[in-house]
Amino acid sequence: MPSEEHVAKPTPFDLAGTAALLGGALVGVAVLDTELRYLYVNPALERINGVTAAGHLGRYVFEVLPEIEAREDVLRKVLADGRPRELMYTGQTWAVSDLEQRYLHGTYHRLEDEEGEVVGLVAVVLDVSESEIRHEELKRARRHLALLDTAAVSIGTTLDMDTTCRELADFVVPALADVAAVEVFPPDVGHEVRHAPPGVLRMRRAALAAVPELRDMGDQFSRPGDYIDYQEDAALPRCLVTNAPVLLSFDSDEALNAWGPAPEGPGVYRARGIHSALVVPLTVRGLPQGAVSLVRAGGSPPFTEEDVLVARELAGRAAVDLEHARRYTHEQSIARELQRSLLSEPRGPHPHVEIASRYLPAEEGVLVGGDWFDVIPLRDGRHLKAMGDVMGHGVEASVAMSHYRSMLRLLAYDDLPPHEILEQLDRMVERSGIDRAATCLIAVVDRAVGVCEMASAGHLPPVLIDPGSVGRVTSLSVGPPLGTGFGGYRTTKVPCGPGTVLFMYTDGLVERRGEDIDVSVGRLAGLALPASGKLEDLLDEVLDRFGQDAQDDIAVMASRTSR
The missing domain is CATH 3.30.450.20 (PAS domain)
Incomplete structure (x- = not known):
């Protein structure tokens, strides 16, 4: 004074x-x-x-x-x-x-x-201190509310966990921190789990973001995809154990060491001006998914209690998105495994029948569908081929697909014509309580007389490729999908002699947004056997030409008989 x-x-x-x-x-x-x-x-x-x-x-x-x-x-x-x-x-x-x-x-x-x-x-x-402080608090509150509103459309735009983590890290920098790292438990991101030593918590860094002047920090410390080992008394394990934010002020080397692993030592943090950190749990219904670590450096102010509240609200919302992504990933893995087990390569039912098939999952971010195919040997050297697609996606569609396939195999051995098989299958589905309709194409090939009998329940027509000729899309009567209870299927007979290729597929191969399906199917009429004459090469060519921009799963099958 x-x-x-x-x-x-x-x-x-x-x-x-x-x-x-x-x-x-x-x-x-x-x-x-x-x-x-x-x-x-x-x-x-x-x-x-x-x-x-x-x-x-x-x-x-x-x-x-x-x-x-x-x-x-x-x-x-x-x-x-x-x-x-x-x-x-x-x-x-x-x-x-x-x-x-x-x-x-x-x-x-x-x-x-x-x-x-x-x-x-x-x-x-x-x-005017009190009124100005209230005004500043109101402005900060409005900024934080705007931040939370924006987070709703910026985080969780996909059902991929790593993408959600990246969106969270990118969102809080620089709005809330100078550096942000998101770390999750390894099983939750679908990567190989590496077992940690006793007394150590092993996390996987899923995302890292920083302001431009600190972006090279990733070269000195752990990067996305790296596994990080934390001692039990470090900030992140304490955050997960207590399910509460941990606020740190780096006023000493001991405080820096308590934050977490620093391969280069506290000196690097000091050199970059890092002065405070906030670790917030990513928790849903009391179950931890991981944590987000926020760091401030240089001229940025230390974290306040208000910052802690905003960070926790953001983390809570992001954790819900991560939980949805985790459950989706888990369901996807189950559905894929179920579908792969049911779509094992069909064996030729007769030494004179050649079969080639493929299943191509949709791009990442699209749920597994209910596509299936099957080949069933019949009496007198005949064989039945089926291609189907259960409506919907996910585990339920895969399970419904297995029911359809099992019932079809049961009916196939009664030696019924294709349209009667579909009639019986439609009634069985209705009685069984399966709540998912399905398309199905059945083709019964009699090699001895060179005839193929076909019937369709809402499925796209097959393509026949005669030796030395280009393919033709078969014209046949199409009834309603299975499970609707309407019936009304018809069998169409077409020539199918030795060497003729019968190509069957699901709609994922040709269906494109904004294009009439007849136009899409019409392009298959130009199919021809490659110079090698191999069915596998034919499928390679078909998937290269038509499968690149597919928005749904694709199942394809090609077959032919020899004398």
Whole structure:
């Protein structure tokens, strides 16, 4: 606090009258001379500044309030042109206060004597700390609400766990942190689990984001895909055990070491200006998915309790998205395994029948469907081929597909014509309670007479490729899908002699958004056997030409008989 031992210079106006006029004012008032030294302060300003009137008189503003920027340049402009000015000051005065920051609003007017000569300034000062702090808090709250609203459309845009983690890390940088890392339990991202030593928590870093000046940190520390071992007393394990955020201030090397593994030591953190961190759990219904670590460095302020609340809300929302992705990944793996087990390569039912088949899953992010195919030997050298597609996706579709396939195999041995097999299958599905309809194409080939009998339940027509010729799309009557209970199927007979290739497929091969299905199927009419004459090469060519931009699973099967 400035010393009160100072002799004020004589003033060119009546200070006693000024004191009588302004002494009871509720706002702070000061009179400054042309050198910007205090000539008078009222009791209200004494309270605001925490300095007695004697401690002001004859001193410059910066001498009385060293932590407040005086802005003498602005005050001299008021003296020069006579135009009043308003200023907002931030900092601390000598007054006792619990506030970390004071906000003072000052209005300055030029003071002239009766002859119009400039004799100083009058300053009117208001302490607006509380209202300004409330205003700042309101602005921060609005920013945080906007941040949370934006998070709803920026995080969890896919059902891929690593993508969701990247979206979370990218979202909080730089809005909430200078560096962000998302780490999850290895099984939850579908990667090989590496067993950790006793007393160590092993996590997998799924995402890392940083402001431009800190992006090279990834070269010094763990990168996405790396496994990281944490001792039990490190911040991240403590966060997961307590299911609560851990806030750290790196005011010592011990604090830095307690954060987690630092291969290069605390010195690297110090060199990059890292000063605080916040670790928040990613938890759904009490079950931890992982954690997000937020770091601030350089001129960024330390984390506040309000930051902790916002970070926890963001982490909670992201954890729900991660849980959805984890469950989706788990369901996908089950569905794929079930489908693969049911779509084992069909064996040729007769030494004179050649079969080639493929199943191509849809792109990542699309649920497994219910495509299936089968080849069943019949009496008298005949054989039945079937291609089907259960409507819908996921485990339920795969299970329904297995029921359809089993019932078809049961009916095939009754030696019924294709349309009657579909009629019986439709009724069995209706009675069994399977709630998923399916398309199905049945072809019974009699090699001895060179005839193929076909019937379709809502399935796309096959392609026949005669030796030395290009393919033709078979025209046949198409009934409703199985499981609808409508029936009304018909058998169509077409020539199918030795060497003729019968090509069957599901709609994923040809169906494209915005294109008529007849146009898509029509392109298959140009199919021809490759020069090698191999069915496998034919399927390779078909999938290369038509399967690249598929939006659904694809099942294809080619077969032919020989003499």
